[in-house]
Amino acid sequence: xxxxxxxxxxxxxxxxxxxxxxxxxxxxxxxxxxxxxxxxxxxxxxxxxxxxxxxxxxxxxxxxxxxxxxxxxxxxxxxxxxxxxxxxxxxxxxxxxxxxxxxxxxxxxxxxxxxxxxxxxxxxxxxxxxxxxxxxxxxxxxxxxxxxxxxxxxxxxxxxxxxxxxxxxxxxxxxxxxxxxxxxxxxxxxxxxxxxxxxxxxxxxxxxxxxxxxxxxxxxxxxxxxxxxxxxxxxxxxxxxxxxxxxxxxxxxxxxxxxxxxxxxxxxxxxxxxxxxxxxxxxxxxxxxxxxxxxxxxxxxxxxxxxxxxxxxxxxxxxxxxxxxxxxxxxxxxxxxxxxxxxxxxxxxxxxxxxxxxxxxxxxxxxxxxxxxxxxxxxxxxxxxxxxxxxxxxxxxxxxxxxxxxxxxxxxxxxxxxxxxxxxxxxxxxxx
Ligand code: CTP
Numbered sequence: 001x002x003x004x005x006x007x008x009x010x011x012x013x014x015x016x017x018x019x020x021x022x023x024x025x026x027x028x029x030x031x032x033x034x035x036x037x038x039x040x041x042x043x044x045x046x047x048x049x050x051x052x053x054x055x056x057x058x059x060x061x062x063x064x065x066x067x068x069x070x071x072x073x074x075x076x077x078x079x080x081x082x083x084x085x086x087x088x089x090x091x092x093x094x095x096x097x098x099x100x101x102x103x104x105x106x107x108x109x110x111x112x113x114x115x116x117x118x119x120x121x122x123x124x125x126x127x128x129x130x131x132x133x134x135x136x137x138x139x140x141x142x143x144x145x146x147x148x149x150x151x152x153x154x155x156x157x158x159x160x161x162x163x164x165x166x167x168x169x170x171x172x173x174x175x176x177x178x179x180x181x182x183x184x185x186x187x188x189x190x191x192x193x194x195x196x197x198x199x200x201x202x203x204x205x206x207x208x209x210x211x212x213x214x215x216x217x218x219x220x221x222x223x224x225x226x227x228x229x230x231x232x233x234x235x236x237x238x239x240x241x242x243x244x245x246x247x248x249x250x251x252x253x254x255x256x257x258x259x260x261x262x263x264x265x266x267x268x269x270x271x272x273x274x275x276x277x278x279x280x281x282x283x284x285x286x287x288x289x290x291x292x293x294x295x296x297x298x299x300x301x302x303x304x305x306x307x308x309x310x311x312x313x314x315x316x317x318x319x320x321x322x323x324x325x326x327x328x329x330x331x332x333x334x335x336x337x338x339x340x341x342x343x344x345x346x347x348x349x350x351x352x353x354x355x356x357x358x359x360x361x362x363x364x365x366x367x368x369x370x371x372x373x374x375x376x377x378x379x380x381x382x383x384x385x386x387x388x389x390x391x392x393x394x395x396x397x398x399x400x401x402x403x404x405x406x407x408x409x410x411x412x413x414x415x416x417x418x419x420x421x422x423x424x425x426x427x428x429x430x431x432x
Contacts, residue, residue: 002039002095003135005059011043011052014117014132014144021128024143024153025183035091040132042098042117051076053097096120118146125172126179126191127152127159152188159188166198171217173198173246174224181237195244204249221249222306230283238264251294251302259359264289266356274348274378285349288312292353296320315350322346323354330370336381337416343377351378386411387426396430 006013017038026032043052054071057078061069068081076097083090098120121130127149134142143150152159158176166172173195180187187195228237241247242256256264267289271282291302300317308316326342333339343351355374358367388411390400398404407430414420420429 001063002056002060002093003137003140005056005063006041006043007136009043009052009055011041011056011136012117013056013135014040014042015135016040016121016132017124017129020131020133020143021149021153023133024131024150033088035089037091037093039093039095039135040098040117040120041095042120051097053095054078057095117144121146122161125160125165125169125175127157127161128179128185130161156183156185157188158185158191160191160194163194166194167201167203169220170198170203170249171220171224173244173249174221174228174241177237177240177244177246178224178228178231181233181240182231192244195246199245199248204252218305218307222308225250225287225306226283229286234283234286235265247290250290250306251298253298254290254294256290260290260293262359263293263356267352270352270356274352280349284308284312288316288349289353289356291316292319292357315347315353319350319353322350323357326354326374327358327367327370330373335417337413339373339377340381340384340412340416343374344382348378381416384412384416386415387420387423388430392423393430396427398430 003013015037019034019037022032022034039053041052041056053076057069057071057080060080061067064080064082066083070079070081072078078095080093080095081090082093098117117132121132121144124130127147129149130147131149131153132144134140134144147161148159158180160166160172160176176187176191176195179185228234228241231237238256239261247254247256264286268282268286271280271285275282287306287308288303291299294302296319299319300313303313303316326346329342330339333342346354351374355371355378358371358374386408388396390404390408393404393407394400398407411420411426411429414429415426420426
């Protein structure tokens with residue numbers, strides 16, 4: 001239908017981007033599940049404000065009234081959301097008007113002007129993402145490969161289209177890594193040298209808001225980080241990012257040394273154990289371990305630059321205080337009840353963070369003790385309950401109030417310290 005509508009208006013329509021790449025890569029194209037389809041329409045529209053992409057999307061919405069239409073006027077793009085069936089999920093179709101983006105200064109928002117499909121493809125990140133398939137007649141089905149994308153798909157190479165690609169958009173460094181690891185491709189040597197050059201030239205400073213125009217870039221960096229850190233291949237991807245020194249985009253001092261690598265993997269194993277239902281955002285927790293590795297003064301700023309949620313920013317800002325409190329107090333507390341009282345002030349991610357970070361290269365008894373005690377608290381002690389609860393106390397004739405709460409606290413303390421272990425001893429304890 002989209003092709004027909006385009007043809008009626010004398011326009012060309014193309015399938016572009018990831019969908020073409022994934023279709024060409026798939027052994028069985030029928031098994032490719034496309035969730036995101038990018039179309040580019042090359043056509044002139046009388047109104048400079050609307051653009052052919054938007055008009056085409058509106059025409060499609062008339063044919064399929066159930067779909068949702070979003071128009072991003074500034075860039076002359078429109079998105080249509082189809083809710084397919086419950087098994088297949090939803091389908092986004094983005095329709096853009098063929099355009100070039102030129103960058104008046106690096107990493108700025110692209111300015112848009114109507115142009116031909118070749119120029120539209122030239123502004124893209126990698127050759128394998130710069131292929132297009134024509135959907136309109138004549139020659140519908142023809143593959144447009146201006147930059148050698150097909151050959152790179154066959155020889156499994158991630159290659160940029162021009163030397164400035166990473167300077168224009170540093171988040172492409174993360175995309176290069178993501179595609180390389182996900183598709184099992186190699187970052188082509190020249191492209192790798194462009195990445196290293198962009199990093200060495202301090203491109204990451206733009207992301208860290210130094211030039212006062214960072215937000216859009218940081219949002220994109222955050223979404224690339226999310227993509228990578230939530231993927232099953234996050235470990236090799238993180239290693240490749242570190243190898244390219246690209247973690248400096250998060251903060252110039254961030255390095256994945258052996259200690260951090262150990263922490264991030266141990267943290268992950270802890271999350272699997274303590275949060276199997278994934279109530280926490282695991283990708284974000286992994287990012288927190290990286291940020292926590294920075295000097296305390298940088299943590300809150302990096303987390304808020306990356307627009308992490310408020311609880312996450314707060315956790316990272318207060319981590320140093322929590323860590324000092326716990327590591328200094330814990331070894332001095334002999335009673336289980338005292339330990340529980342101290343640790344229950346902190347939430348699960350904070351405690352796991354502190355436990356995994358508590359590892360000295362030189363063998364040190366107190367850090368080991370801290371880790372073991374946090375571990376026992378999380379696995380056992382935090383779940384211990386007194387033999388009597390509030391309802392039991394009411395049944396014994398006590399009335400809720402200040403003293404009531406004190407009795408409950410005292411019951412828990414006595415249980416933790418093994419002074420009482422059943423109902424009978426608990427009742428005797430309360431009576432006393
Ligand atoms: N693109 C780009 N530079 C970026 C982001 C995107 O050039 N920083 C281009 C790429 O050509 C990409 C297209 O925009 O193919 C669509 O982007 P996106 O949907 O993020 O990527 P896909 O290639 O579709 O990848 P995925 O399958 O992971 O969604």
